Amino acid sequence: MRPARALIDLQSLRHNYRIARELAGGRSLAVVKADAYGHGAVRCAQALEAEAADGFAVACLEEALALRGAGIRSPILLLEGFFEADELPVIAAHDLWCVIHAEWQIAALEQASLERPLRIWLKLDSGMHRVGLAPQDYRAAWQRLTALPQVASVVAMTHFARADELDSERTQQQVEAFAATLDDLPGERSLCNSPGLLGWPAAGSDWGRAGLMLYGANPFPSSHPQAGRLRPVMTAESKIISVRELAAGEPIGYGGGFVTERPTRVGVVAFGYADGYPHFAPTGTPVAIDGQRSRLIGRVSMDMLTVDLTDLPQASLGSRVELWGAQVPVTELARHANGSAYSLLCGLKRAPRIYRD
């Protein structure tokens, strides 16, 4: 069997969730959209439900139905609500919570006849300018919704654009815009994503919405005391399947862009961009071989990549290689590859996931 795989540590997932809930100072949704950022939504939700998670958040009805179909009974929030009005009866039937971010959704809800009233999360655009109601329209929308028989309650929410930039004033401005718009409106509130929970304790509200941090990745560009408490959940690993000795001056792999600078012992690893490794990660990107750090050399192929074993005489055929995990944090890999921890985790493909609990 091909040795490429992703180990998923569910105890670390629960550990990280407990930190999210602690930082939220109350309750936190566990964001398991995009197949739990590549970790497997059903398995992760089951592991967190055993921890009595306060609820889950997904991107769409299809993702929510997959969780309900697997027996998840906790609340599930649809982060973009519905895309078409005919989803509304299904949302009610499965007792899902629903974001409303646009006026057309309010009109659709007014027209719907539902078997039970919905818990709505009404989104304010406090400065990200992606989705959400504009501040001048928000209070009227809130009044309109709370008056509807189709609505059980309304949670006020907003989303940060730059909470990962700890020196930016934008997050504080968004917090203030949210507070000023809501003013005396009653009900629960939700502001923080992972960088908000970890880096902006003053933004706290009734509900956190923790995504990336659950999976143990640091959302900030450099180390951070709260992020340092997280444990990586995914370890992407494989093995050395071939070793060769090359003289100085020899090219390696497609394009021959890397040429050995010295007599080099090259290890070939069964993991490539079709498994989710960044295709254009440059020579020098860190890898860990039997627990010792070394570097990627040459261009990444679809199914294989090459690493430098010259300074690791113990490394040989069958040595274990960690592409990202505890020894090579996914955030560090992302920095080298000019990508993000989010897209690396979501981009895991082909390599089977092996769960540990």
Ligand SMILES: *Cc1c(COP(=O)(O)O)cnc(C)c1O
């Ligand atoms: C994806 C998402 C989150 C989670 O964000 P992280 O940065 O991964 O914690 C929170 N809220 C909304 C609205 C989202 O779309």
